[in-house]
Structures are given as structure tokens and as C-alpha cells.
Amino acid sequence: MANILVVDDELGIRDLLWEILNDEGHNVEVAENAAQARAARLRDRPDLVLLDIWMPDTDGVTLLKEWSATGALTMPVIMMSGHATIDTAVEATRIGALAFLEKPITLQKLLKAVEQALARGTARKSVAPLAALPASPVLDASAGGQPALVATDAGPQSQQSFMLDKPLRETRDEFEKAYFEYHLAKENGSMTRVAEKTGLERTHLYRKLKQLGVDLTRGKRHGA
Secondary structure, eight states, rough: OOOEEESSOOOOHHHHHHHHHHHHOEEEEEEESSHHHHHHHHHHHHSSSEEEEEOSSSOOHHHHHHHTTTTTSSOOEEEESSOOOOHHHHHHHTTOEEEEEEOOOOHHHHHHHHHHHHHHHHHHHHHHHHOOTTSSOBBBBTTOOOOOEEEESSSOOOOOEEEESSOOOHHHHHHHHHHHHHHHHTTTTTTTHHHHHHHHHHHHHHHHHHTTTTTHHHHHHHOO
């Protein structure tokens, strides 16, 4: 099973999540603040992090930004909060969080989010070696010989190239836009099915698509 790190300043939440996830067969470590979370991240290399947004020393979104900026965001992160606004949740997913769980967290939503996040993490690890070779980047002829990461799939619109010499945020936005456009086309524009596929709540998904400038009618046109 997976190594999961739970970061929350509330003892009751930590104990509850530890008990549930431990019963599911996972190895669970807990941290009550950002400092402990940083140490656990370096020590145990978790497969998944459940990260509370509101904490006394450093809030979860700030810690997420820190991990993203330093290249430490190599594992899926699920954000948790009982008081966060939609804007906060959208910001977290834009930085790199995979999903957002609103407290009180139901058992069904927790287990489903964890299952999806671990599946996504496994898929990401399987392709990670392609992006981990800065000395030998994949070159796309259409990119004029500049370093580019080329993503392929068996379906139509099968190839996308992402320039590796751009700022990280720009490249990530381009990848996320292509990722969501692919799933919209595959699911014939169904926001419900895309939300299930990507592990995002419908409201968060819709706002993210609008921020990325995704054409929400594109999937329906391709599926017609």
C-alpha cells in the first residue's frame, strides 16, 4: 500500500484520518504543522499528502507553493479545509494540488479522493523518467529545435508539445489546458465525467477551466 502524510493542526482530525487510512492498509504519518511536514516530506518521500489549508505557522497553500517552487511537489497533494473559499481552493489546484476536500470529510469522499490521487501519482511516476533528463530533452521538430516535452496519445489530437525553456507556471498552464481539453473531448463535453476523471469538484473544475481559457464547447463539437 501507499505511504501517506497527513498534515493538520487538529489532533482529532489527524487521529481520525490516521485510523481510517491505516485500516485501509496504508502506512500513515502525521504532522501538526508545516515544519513537521517539511521534515516528513524529506524523510519518508510520501506517495500522497493530505494537507490542511489553515495552520498556525505556515498555511497549507504557502507550503504547497514552497514545494512547487523548489521542485519538491513530486507527489499528489489533496487540500483540506472547513473554512476555505472557492478562490482559495482554485488557487491551490492551480499551484498543483490534485483535489480539495471540505471538512467535515465524509468517509466515501476521502477514500475516493485518496484512490484517485494514488492512481494519478502512479501514472505520473511511470512517465517521470521522460521529464527527468534535462541533458537530453525530447525534441519536437515543429519547435524549431528548442527543448520541448512531447506528450502523445493514441486518439485524435494525439500530440502536444510543451516548451521546456519557458517559466514553469506558463508551461504548467499549457499542459493543464491540453490535459483538460483532451478529457473534455474524450467525455463529449460532460463536466460530470471530467470531474470524476480528474478528481475535482464540478465547481472547482469549472472555475479552473475558465481560468485556463478552455473552450467548454470544444468537447461537444468533437463528440458530435
